[in-house]
Amino acid sequence: MSTLAQSDPSGKPSSSVPFGDYLASETNISSPADPFQHFWQLGYRTLLPIIPPTAELHERSAFARNLARGRDDRGKVPGIRGRDGKWFGLKDWQTRSTTEEELADWSQMGAGVGLADDGGLVLVDIDARDEATADAIEQDALAILGPAPLRVGDRPKRALVYQSETTATFQVVTFEGSKGEDRVEILAKPKQMVIHGIHRKTGRPYEWTRPLTARSELTKVTPEQVTQFLEEVRSKLPRARRHDAGAVSDRSNVDQRGLKGDIERVRKAVASLPNTRDLFPHYSDMIRVGEAIHGATVDDPAAGAEIFDAWCSRWEGGDYDPDLTDARWSTFKSPHSVGADYLANLAVKHSGGVFTDAERWFDVEAGKTAATENEKAASAAAARFAFEDFDDLAADATGQTASPLVKGLLDQGAMSVLYGESNSGKTFVMLDLAFHVATGRPWSGLKTTPMLVVYVAAEGGRGFAKRVAALKSRYGCVSAVDLKVLRSQVDLLRAEADLKPLIAALRGLGRPIGFLVIDTLSRAMAGGDENSSVDMGATVKHLDALRAATGAHLAVVHHSGKNPAKGARGHSLLRAATDTEIEIADGEIIVTKQRDLERSFRKSFVLDGVTLGVDDDGDPVTSATVRVLDRPDDDQAQAPTAEEIERRERVARAACRAMKGQTTAKLAGLVSALTVELKRERVVSGASLPTVRALLVAALGDGVEVECNGQVVRMEIRQDGSGPKAPWLIVASRVPRETKISIDESSSDNLSGEFSADERLKSSGVFA
Numbered sequence: 001m002s003t004l005a006q007s008d009p010s011g012k013p014s015s016s017v018p019f020g021d022y023l024a025s026e027t028n029i030s031s032p033a034d035p036f037q038h039f040w041q042l043g044y045r046t047l048l049p050i051i052p053p054t055a056e057l058h059e060r061s062a063f064a065r066n067l068a069r070g071r072d073d074r075g076k077v078p079g080i081r082g083r084d085g086k087w088f089g090l091k092d093w094q095t096r097s098t099t100e101e102e103l104a105d106w107s108q109m110g111a112g113v114g115l116a117d118d119g120g121l122v123l124v125d126i127d128a129r130d131e132a133t134a135d136a137i138e139q140d141a142l143a144i145l146g147p148a149p150l151r152v153g154d155r156p157k158r159a160l161v162y163q164s165e166t167t168a169t170f171q172v173v174t175f176e177g178s179k180g181e182d183r184v185e186i187l188a189k190p191k192q193m194v195i196h197g198i199h200r201k202t203g204r205p206y207e208w209t210r211p212l213t214a215r216s217e218l219t220k221v222t223p224e225q226v227t228q229f230l231e232e233v234r235s236k237l238p239r240a241r242r243h244d245a246g247a248v249s250d251r252s253n254v255d256q257r258g259l260k261g262d263i264e265r266v267r268k269a270v271a272s273l274p275n276t277r278d279l280f281p282h283y284s285d286m287i288r289v290g291e292a293i294h295g296a297t298v299d300d301p302a303a304g305a306e307i308f309d310a311w312c313s314r315w316e317g318g319d320y321d322p323d324l325t326d327a328r329w330s331t332f333k334s335p336h337s338v339g340a341d342y343l344a345n346l347a348v349k350h351s352g353g354v355f356t357d358a359e360r361w362f363d364v365e366a367g368k369t370a371a372t373e374n375e376k377a378a379s380a381a382a383a384r385f386a387f388e389d390f391d392d393l394a395a396d397a398t399g400q401t402a403s404p405l406v407k408g409l410l411d412q413g414a415m416s417v418l419y420g421e422s423n424s425g426k427t428f429v430m431l432d433l434a435f436h437v438a439t440g441r442p443w444s445g446l447k448t449t450p451m452l453v454v455y456v457a458a459e460g461g462r463g464f465a466k467r468v469a470a471l472k473s474r475y476g477c478v479s480a481v482d483l484k485v486l487r488s489q490v491d492l493l494r495a496e497a498d499l500k501p502l503i504a505a506l507r508g509l510g511r512p513i514g515f516l517v518i519d520t521l522s523r524a525m526a527g528g529d530e531n532s533s534v535d536m537g538a539t540v541k542h543l544d545a546l547r548a549a550t551g552a553h554l555a556v557v558h559h560s561g562k563n564p565a566k567g568a569r570g571h572s573l574l575r576a577a578t579d580t581e582i583e584i585a586d587g588e589i590i591v592t593k594q595r596d597l598e599r600s601f602r603k604s605f606v607l608d609g610v611t612l613g614v615d616d617d618g619d620p621v622t623s624a625t626v627r628v629l630d631r632p633d634d635d636q637a638q639a640p641t642a643e644e645i646e647r648r649e650r651v652a653r654a655a656c657r658a659m660k661g662q663t664t665a666k667l668a669g670l671v672s673a674l675t676v677e678l679k680r681e682r683v684v685s686g687a688s689l690p691t692v693r694a695l696l697v698a699a700l701g702d703g704v705e706v707e708c709n710g711q712v713v714r715m716e717i718r719q720d721g722s723g724p725k726a727p728w729l730i731v732a733s734r735v736p737r738e739t740k741i742s743i744d745e746s747s748s749d750n751l752s753g754e755f756s757a758d759e760r761l762k763s764s765g766v767f768a
Contacts, residue, residue, distance in 0.1 A: 035113045035196040036103035043215030047098050048192055050112030051079035051087045053200040061088035062302065071309070071322055075200025078192065081109040083449075093192075094330075097510045101482075112197020122162040122221055123187040124148075124229075130178045131156040137184055137233055144229045146219040150210040153199040163218040164226075170331035173230050174283045175237035181283075184233050186226060191330045241283060259295035259339025263303050266296045269343045270307050272351035275314045279350060286312070290328055292343050295336030305329050405437060405515060405553045407447040409591070409601055410580055412514060412553055415543070417521075417575070419558040419568035420584030425607055425626065425691055427519055428467065429584055430557050431455065432626040435471050437515045438483035444589075444603055444628040451514020453483040454506060454552070458490055458523035463623075470610040470623035484509065491526035492518070492542045493535060499542050503549045513550045518543070519557035521574075530570030540577045560585070567592065587694020589628070604629040606695040609682055629698045649706050650681040651699035652715040655730055656708035667693060667717070667728040693728055705735055 032038035039047055051057075053075035057064040063073045078090040090096075093116070117123060124141055128134040134156040141160055142148065148160040171186040187193065195212065198205055234240040270293060280286055290308050297304030305326075312325045347355035403412040410416055420426040436443035440450030457464045464487060472481075486505075491497035506513060518524050521539070528535035547554040560583075561569040568574065568581070575581060581593035582601075591601040607624035615621050640648070654677035658670050667674075671689050674696075683695070700717040707713075712735040719726040 034103075034107050036107045039113060039115070039195065039212070040100060040103060042212065044115055044118075045098060045215075046116040046118040046192075047103070048078040048093055048114035048116055049080055049090060049106040049109065050114045050194050050197055051075065051077055051089075052110060052112060053198050053203070055079075055081070055087045056085065058082060058084075058086040058088040061086075063087075063089060071313075072200065073322075075112070075198060076194060076326075078114055080106070080111070096512075099511050101511070113195050114192045115195045116192035117168065117187065119167045120163050120165065121218075122164045122168045122226065123191070123193055124160040124162065125185040125187055125193070126158050126160070127185065128156060128177060128182045129180075130182075133177065133182070133237075134158060136236070140232050140236075141229055144232060145221045145225055148210070148219055149208060149212040151193075151195060151212070152207045152209055153194065154201050159193060161212065161218060162221045163215070164221050164223070166223060168223075168226070171226070171230060171242070172283070173234050173237070173240055173242045175234075175240035184230070186230070256295065256298070256335050256339075259292075259336055259341070260298060261296040261340025261343070263297060263300055266293065266340055266343060267303070267307050269340075269347035269351075269355050270311050272347050272354040273311065273343070274316075274350060275311055276316045287328065288338060289343070289346075291332055291336050292338040292340075294329070294332035295334070295339035296343060298334060403449070404447070405449055405451070406433070406443055407449075408597060409443075409446055410553055410555075411596065412449065412451075413547070413551055414553050414579040414595075415547060415577060416553065416555045416580035416582065417558050417568055417578045418555060418582040418584065419560055421560045424560075424584045425587075425605065426557055426584040427459075427464075428607060428624060428626045429589060429605065430517060430519060430555065431467055431471070434483060434515060434517055434555075435475075435481065438481050439475075441475075449514065450482065452509070452511050453515040453517070454486065454509075454513050455483060455517045455519065456486045456488070456490060456502075456524075457519055458488065459520055466612060466621065466623040467625075469612050470625045473610050473612065474608070474625045489523050489526070490518070492524040492546070493526050493528040493539050495538070495542060497526070499545060503546060506550050513552040515555065516546070516550055516552040517555045517557065521556050521558040521570075524556075533571050533573060536571035536573045540573050544577065586690040587697075588690075604694045604698060606698060607691055609679065611682065629694070647683065648699040648704050650683055651678065651695060652704040652706040652713075653708055654678045654681045654683065655696065655700065655715050655717075656706065656713055656732060659730060659732055663732050665730050666720075667696065667730055670730065696728075696730070700730070711735075 036047055051063070051074045053072075055074055057067060057074070061079075063077065063079070066073055074087075078093040079087050080090055081087050115121075122145075124145070126134050126137050126141075128137060138150075138158060138160070145160075145162055148162055151159045151161070153159075168186055170191070173184045174181055175183070194206060195208075196206060230242055234242050270289075273289075280289070289311065293304050293308045293311075294301070297307065308329055309322065309325045313322075344355070404410070405412045405414075418426055418430050433443055434453045434455050435441075437448045437451060438453040440448055442448060464485070468485065490502055492499060492502075506516070522530070525535065525539050528539065530536060543554060543556065556574075558574070559569045561567065567583070575593065578593060579595040580591065580597070583590045583592050587604055587606065589601070589603050589605055591599050593599065605626050605628045608627050610623050610625055612621045612623060654674060655670075658673035658677045659665050660673075668689060671692055674692050678692070678695070696717045700715050703714055703716045705712055705714045714733045714735050716731045716733070718729055718731065720729050721727070
C-alpha cells in the first residue's frame, strides 16, 4: 500500500502513514470570520473577489449579457459590487496587484475568495466525475508530488495546491470517464480558482477538507515531478491523451500581425464552422481552433473569448462545460502559429458554402481573385474604422455613460482644470475636493466615489502641510485618509524629463488611482511658454499620457489670465482638451465648461480659520479649510445650525468693530480692518477681498443682531445698485431697546394684558 508523509496542524510532514489513513483524516474546516484576511495572513497575495452565485448583475456588464444567452458566470469569476448593489466584472484582474486595504471592502460585499496563480503556485485540478477515479488520481498525486491541502467544491471533483520555484505551464490529460470526457489539469497563470464561497452548481460552501497551509509551507514540487505525475495518470486511464501549451520557440518566427483578422469576419467564419467529432476528434484539435481565434482577435480578447465560447457550446458531444472553455481561453498566449487565415481555410472547406473564399477579405466580390498583399494591408488598416448605425448608437447611449467621481461634476478618467487668480482660494478648494473623494464624503451635496487620490503639490512646502493638518483638525480624521501627497516640482513639458519616472512611481503604489491632481500647471510646465501652442500642446499631450497610464481623473490647478473674463491663462489647447473647467472667483466656485455633464454648478465658499498650535515664539500657527455655502435661491438650503448661527454672530461683531462707529461703509475699504477683526474672532486667518465678501454675504445677507460696544446692532450687507460691479456696502443699524408697559386688563383690543413699546430714541449714529 502506498504511504505518504502526513501533515501536522502546521502543514509540515510528521510521519509516514497509509494512504487510506491520510484520506480518512480529512475534515471540513470551519469558515473563518473574515476569509480574505485569513488567507492574506497565510501569505497569499493574489486574492480576488468572486461574484456570488445569486448576485444581481449590473445590466451593462458582460456577465449579464452572458446570462441572457443562458450562460451563468456567477460563483466563479472575479467581480465587485457597485453602490447600487449590482455586480460587475473586476477589470484586468489577471495583471492587477491586490492590496490589503481592498480586503475589508470585498469582505463587506459578501464576495467569494479567488486565488490567482502568483507565478509560483502549482494548482492540480482533478475534474473526474467518478469517486473511485478521483480518489485514484489523488493517490497518485500525493504519492508523487507529496502532501497538499485539498479543496472540494462539486464532489468528487477536487483540487490540490503545491508550490514551485519555477512558473508552471498549463498542461492537461483528458480521458474517457464514466459520464463523458474528464480531465486532470495543471492550472497556470493567469488562471484563478475559488478557494472560499458558495459553489455555483451545488449551492453549498467550498470545503478545505485538508486546510490550506501558509503559502511558505506548501509542498515544493519540480517540473519533473509534475511530468511524472501526468505520465502516471495518462498510463492508467482509458483513452487518455496528454496536452500542453506547446513550445513558444516553435512560434517565435511567425509574424503575429499577419495572424490578425477583422473581428466580424472571424466571427462569421467560426460561426459557420461545425464542431463535430469527425472534424475535431481530439482535444488538441479544439485547442488549435482556440489558439487561432486568440491569434486572430488579440486586439479584442473579450470578443475572441465570446467567439470561442459560442463555438465550444455547439460541440455535438453534448458535454459542453463553460468552465473548461474559460480555463482553455485563459491559457492561450502569444506568440501563436495560427490565426485568421487558418480559420478561414477551415470555414471555406467545411461550412458547406456558408463561408466562401471570397469572404476572406472585407468586401471582395465572389469570383474575384485573392487580394494582393497591398489590398490585404489596406483592408487590415481599414478595420479600425468601424461605422455604427444611427439607431444602434442612440439605443446604446445610456450604456456609454461614464462612471462618476463626483456625481454631476467630475467623471472618472476625465480631465478637468480648476483656475483662479492668486490668493483666490483655488488650492484650498481643490484640496478640499480631493479630501472628500479620498474619504468618500459627499462634497457640496454631491456624491463621491471613494478612490485613492494622489495630489502633486508642485507649489508645496510647509504651507501645504498646514492645509492638510487643518483638514484633519476640522473633520477629526481617526482613520487613514486615502490620499497621497507628492511635494515636488515635476517637469511635464519635456517628454524625456519627469513623465516616465512619475508614471513609474504612480504605478509603484500598487493600486488604482481615481483622482490625480497637478497643482499648478505653471510649475508642471517647468518654465515653458503657456501662450505657445508648441509648449502647451506638448504639456497637454503629456498630461493625457499620464491620465491614460493611470486611468485616473486628472485635475490641473491653473491661474487666470490678465483678463479674468477670458478664462484660464495660456493657449486655448488646454481648454479644448478639458472635459470640465471650474473657475474660482470672488468667493465662488463656478463651472464654466462641461463636455458631457450639465453646466449648472455655482456655489459660494468661505475659508474658515483653523488654529493648529503655537510656534517656538508662542504665536499661533494657523491655516484654513473650505466651507461651501448654500446659495440664497437653493431650494435645498436648510435652516442654520446652532454652530452656524454662532459663526454669523462672530462675523457680525467683527464687522461692527471694523466700522468704528460708521453706519455705512464700503466693503472694499474695510478689507484690512475686517481681516484683523475676523482673525480676532477666529473666523479666518487671512483672506482676500473676494473671500471676505463671500463670507459676509453668507453671514449677513439676512441681517444679524449682535451686541457691540454695549449696544444691540443689526449688521447687514447689500449692493449699492444693480449689476455685478455695483459696490458692496456694510450697514449698521441700532436696534432700539424695548420696554414692557402694564395697562389695565380691561383695555380693549389687548389680548395679553401688556404691550411692548419702542424707546424710539433718535440718533445720528449707531453709537451716539
